[in-house]
Amino acid sequence: MKLSSIWIVSSLCIFSNVVNAGIFSNRASPAGDATGKENTSNTGSTNKKGDVDKKMDYKLSFKVPYLYGNEVPFWSAGEDTITSRDIIRLSPSIPGSKGWLWSNLENDYENWMVDMDFRVSGSQIHGGRGMAFWYSKHRLPTGPIFGAQDQWEGLSIWFDTANPKTRHPTIMAFMNDGKISYASQGVDPTKRALATCHIDYRNPTSIVKMRLTYKDKILTMMLDNTSLGKKLRPCFQLRDITLPPGYHFGLTASSHNPADDHDIISFETFQLDPPPKKANQKRPLEDAKIQQGEEFIELSEEQRKKIEEAESEIKRLREHTSNMDLLTETAATMGVLFDTERRILETLQVNQLQLEAMGAPTAAKILSGDYVQTPLENPQGGNKQPSGVSVNHLKSETQLVIQRLEQQWSQRDQQLQSIQGTISRMEVLIQTMDKRIALQSNNLQGKLSEMTKDSAEAKGTMSTLIKYVLYACGLQGLVGIGAYLYWKLRVEKNEKKFL
Ligand SMILES: *[C@@H]1O[C@H](CO)[C@@H](O)[C@H](O)[C@H]1NC(C)=O
Ligand SMILES: *[C@@H]1O[C@H](CO)[C@@H](O)[C@H](O)[C@H]1NC(C)=O
Numbered sequence: 001m002k003l004s005s006i007w008i009v010s011s012l013c014i015f016s017n018v019v020n021a022g023i024f025s026n027r028a029s030p031a032g033d034a035t036g037k038e039n040t041s042n043t044g045s046t047n048k049k050g051d052v053d054k055k056m057d058y059k060l061s062f063k064v065p066y067l068y069g070n071e072v073p074f075w076s077a078g079e080d081t082i083t084s085r086d087i088i089r090l091s092p093s094i095p096g097s098k099g100w101l102w103s104n105l106e107n108d109y110e111n112w113m114v115d116m117d118f119r120v121s122g123s124q125i126h127g128g129r130g131m132a133f134w135y136s137k138h139r140l141p142t143g144p145i146f147g148a149q150d151q152w153e154g155l156s157i158w159f160d161t162a163n164p165k166t167r168h169p170t171i172m173a174f175m176n177d178g179k180i181s182y183a184s185q186g187v188d189p190t191k192r193a194l195a196t197c198h199i200d201y202r203n204p205t206s207i208v209k210m211r212l213t214y215k216d217k218i219l220t221m222m223l224d225n226t227s228l229g230k231k232l233r234p235c236f237q238l239r240d241i242t243l244p245p246g247y248h249f250g251l252t253a254s255s256h257n258p259a260d261d262h263d264i265i266s267f268e269t270f271q272l273d274p275p276p277k278k279a280n281q282k283r284p285l286e287d288a289k290i291q292q293g294e295e296f297i298e299l300s301e302e303q304r305k306k307i308e309e310a311e312s313e314i315k316r317l318r319e320h321t322s323n324m325d326l327l328t329e330t331a332a333t334m335g336v337l338f339d340t341e342r343r344i345l346e347t348l349q350v351n352q353l354q355l356e357a358m359g360a361p362t363a364a365k366i367l368s369g370d371y372v373q374t375p376l377e378n379p380q381g382g383n384k385q386p387s388g389v390s391v392n393h394l395k396s397e398t399q400l401v402i403q404r405l406e407q408q409w410s411q412r413d414q415q416l417q418s419i420q421g422t423i424s425r426m427e428v429l430i431q432t433m434d435k436r437i438a439l440q441s442n443n444l445q446g447k448l449s450e451m452t453k454d455s456a457e458a459k460g461t462m463s464t465l466i467k468y469v470l471y472a473c474g475l476q477g478l479v480g481i482g483a484y485l486y487w488k489l490r491v492e493k494n495e496k497k498f499l
Pocket of ligand 2: 203
């Protein structure tokens, strides 16, 4: 149980370390910078992701939910066009119906792109009539060209579902200077089409996406009838086309019999190659906030260093701990030594008592010199010792033992001193660690309260908070791994003991 839980904790924290590393590598790249310092100058036509550099204009766009109040904002609808929260049906599948949707505002962009999702569907094999996309000088009144007036000025793209020749849905592009009448008798519009495209858009399996790009006088249409824009295929490209700013986008549709539903799912207009943001467009206090954010990030860098220091200190501490084990062993050995010494002393005392019993002077008498030395070397001496051991010999031996004891004691003192030194150093270390941890948690709390103060601006700093949390987790993970390793070592040791 313990092992598995430690394992889970450590692996979790290793994972968070990895995530952490990701955050740091992210911060190194300017694109991921939360402070918004990325280079906003737009020189190329594509950005890092390979997309066209563009900016959506929501006033020239609409998508679900289409309505605000009772109308599509910045757009006008008329005739049979149905607008609701979840559908815009240009013309319903009722024979003879027609409708229109025009942008109230002019397009101001030199280069633009329109992404339109739509669906033309009907229950019959062939559709009747179709719809048209407009980029015209005026918003056109109702008329014969797919529900709009003839003799327009500008661009018209027809989605002709009832092409009388091919009987297949056909897309055609037309330009008009306001003079050509395509609807009059005897005119075959198909002969005047600037471009024709046969990608089948009727009754598709998925919504059809149209991408119309006008850039540097080149008009390009791409279409995807299968995968929602993932596989856009070129439909047509026209060069040297003049579509000045100030025109209106519009959509119209009309139905004969049989009739189709013409639904527009979304319409998004983009400005291509938008000019770089001006520096003076900053909100009030933005500079201060950015500076704050930068400071904060610098601080976190500092914190990182501190955490690294703490880590190395933990490592050192761990080494010291293993040293401590050694010291404990030394202490035990010294205890044994001490016991031996004590026993030797006791033996000496017993010896002394025995000598005294045999008539030798007491230790006190010897020290005060209050005794008569009997020359033992004299063979004629009456006081012959029964043991045959001379007092002088015993005395010198005792002195030797005492000397050795004194030596050992001084050695032991030295060792004790070194142990005490190590312990006090460790105490200092632990105190420093304590202080550091307290400092860091204070810092963290301070930053946290700052962050809660202006939580509206907390977006940028949230990631830093996550970094802190992850760091704490990482640190914990390190300690956990350490504990696990220690535990494992202990287990191995124990196993060895039993072998
Ligand atoms: C930003 O882009 C401009 C124009 O290409 C370039 O001169 C400038 O060095 C870039 N700045 C940074 C910080 O990349
Ligand atoms: C998409 O268009 C191609 C080309 O006209 C056609 O062959 C294909 O059947 C269409 N796919 C669908 C799902 O309509």
